[in-house]
Structure formats: structure tokens, C-alpha cells
Amino acid sequence: MKLRSGIFTVAMLAIAVLSSPAFAQKTKSPPAPPAAVLPPSPAPAPAPRHVDLADLLSVAGPFHTFLDYLQKTNVLETFQSKANDTKEGITMFVPKDSAFAALRTTTFANLTSDQLKSLMLYHALPKYYSLAEFNKLSSLNPVATFAGSQYTLNLTDNMGSIRIKSMWSNPKISSSVYSTRPVAVYEVDKVLLPMQIFKSDPPLAPAPAPAPADAKTSDDAPSPASGKSASAKAKAGSKSASPRAGVSVASYLAVAVSGGLMMLL
Ligand SMILES: *[C@@H]1O[C@H](CO)[C@@H](O)[C@H](O)[C@H]1NC(C)=O
Ligand SMILES: *[C@@H]1O[C@H](CO)[C@@H](O)[C@H](O)[C@H]1NC(C)=O
Ligand SMILES: *[C@@H]1O[C@H](CO)[C@@H](O)[C@H](O)[C@H]1NC(C)=O
Numbered sequence: 001m002k003l004r005s006g007i008f009t010v011a012m013l014a015i016a017v018l019s020s021p022a023f024a025q026k027t028k029s030p031p032a033p034p035a036a037v038l039p040p041s042p043a044p045a046p047a048p049r050h051v052d053l054a055d056l057l058s059v060a061g062p063f064h065t066f067l068d069y070l071q072k073t074n075v076l077e078t079f080q081s082k083a084n085d086t087k088e089g090i091t092m093f094v095p096k097d098s099a100f101a102a103l104r105t106t107t108f109a110n111l112t113s114d115q116l117k118s119l120m121l122y123h124a125l126p127k128y129y130s131l132a133e134f135n136k137l138s139s140l141n142p143v144a145t146f147a148g149s150q151y152t153l154n155l156t157d158n159m160g161s162i163r164i165k166s167m168w169s170n171p172k173i174s175s176s177v178y179s180t181r182p183v184a185v186y187e188v189d190k191v192l193l194p195m196q197i198f199k200s201d202p203p204l205a206p207a208p209a210p211a212p213a214d215a216k217t218s219d220d221a222p223s224p225a226s227g228k229s230a231s232a233k234a235k236a237g238s239k240s241a242s243p244r245a246g247v248s249v250a251s252y253l254a255v256a257v258s259g260g261l262m263m264l265l
Pocket of ligand 3: 166
């Protein structure tokens, strides 16, 4: 009796399972997408993503010289608060390390801290502009920078080739590192040099600039014989000491790479 009712129960269960709609669906068609379960609510507006400028500049580029100056002058904070401002935003023109290396090392040596600060502020516009907006923007030349209405730039957009003219340099935007409202970071191949700070054209560095790795090896107190291995060590050290690795860094890199590709198209 007991065994019989047991078998009966199992059989009933089997029938129940086989005839249930869930089972039928599984065997006949792919399961319904889980999205159908979600309550029907309007799509939320995407939250504006906070961009950490120091993180971004430390993984792209290399822009270490510019970032160092931004930190030294506290202009980084000014830029970051503008980058946090989703209404206006910021557009930055960031020279690569090689652009700074092309100038004599003494170029900035005699600047007062106020001048250095103005020079950093001169590398940004206090509003977000996509690359597509530069054509219209160039009709407003001269364009005031973050450094104030006296510190202007002349922009030209020649069929998508955009140049940023300061008194003593006329660099091209060589890459879009990041451009999502409210933050635009564009790479330029020269430092912007305003006439308010530089009375004459600053001379270029005489010889090819020393590689940054050489400066690092000096900390390792190398002897001539161990120079090579010390240099290798320093390189490995600088790699492992690279800025906070993680998802955000990876995503910045992805953005930087896709930005670079866009410029190539
Ligand atoms: C910018 O926003 C971030 C995240 O909300 C915040 O941690 C940071 O302090 C802000 N920075 C400035 C300079 O406003
Ligand atoms: C900086 O100032 C020193 C002393 O005032 C001067 O000898 C030197 O030539 C100046 N350097 C530059 C690049 O102007
Ligand atoms: C920008 O253009 C104006 C005239 O359009 C000119 O007066 C000014 O000198 C130019 N500035 C630079 C830095 O080239």
C-alpha cells in the first residue's frame, strides 16, 4: 500500500511537471527574456558619470608633465570642480610630455606661481565643446580661455583638422582622449604659449630631450657597469607603480583608444 501510493505520488508529480507551462516552454521555445519581469517604468535618465581628471590624465597620454603642473598649481581642483559641473563642463587642451620636452627645461623656471597658474588655466575653456562644435566656435575668434578674457586662443577647423593658435604655438588636436558631456580632453602636440606670459618665442630644446626613464635611473645610484640593469629595474618599477589599476582605469583606456580611433577615421 505504502509503496503504491509512493509510486502514484511520483507519477502525479511527473505528470504535473510535464504538463506545466514552464516545462512546455522549455521544450518548445526558448525561455521568455527576464526583462518581461521588470516593472514597466520609464527608462531612467543616465546618471552623469563623474570623471576623475587625475586618473584620466595618468593613464592616457603620457601627460605626466601637464598633470604635475596641474597639481603643483592647484589648477587640478579648479578643473575638477568644473568637470563635476554638468551644466557647463570643461574643454581641456592637454600637451603630451614630448611637447614639454621639446622646450628648454628653463622655459618655465622663471615664471611666478601666478604665471604658471595662468599658463595651466590657459589650456582649457570653461565649457564643454565636442569636436563637431569647433567649426562654429572658430567663428567667434579670439576665444577666451579659463585664464580670463585677456588670455585668448584662435581656433581653426580645416575640414576636421583643428588647430589651437596661441601667440607662440599653433598645435593641432592630435587625438580626442575623452569627450562626453561635460568633459572634453583633447591631446595637442605643442604647449600653448600666450603673449601675456612669454614676451618672445621661447627657444626649443637644443638636443633631443632625454628619455624620462633616464631621470628615474638616477635614483637607483647606478654605476656605469650596472647602468643597463638599473634602467631595466627602474622601468619595471615604474610600471608596477602605475596608477590605481581597476575598472575605471580600464574604461578610461577603452575610451581613450576609441577616441584615438575616431580621430584616425
Ligand atoms: C567632484 O565630484 C566627486 C564625486 O562626486 C567628488 O568626490 C569630488 O570631491 C568633486 N571634486 C571637486 C573639486 O568638486
Ligand atoms: C631666470 O632668471 C635668472 C636670474 O634672474 C636669469 O639669469 C636667467 O637667464 C633667467 N632664465 C630665463 C629662461 O629667463
Ligand atoms: C586671433 O585673431 C585676431 C583677429 O581675428 C588677432 O587680432 C589676434 O592677434 C589673434 N591671436 C592669436 C593668438 O593669433
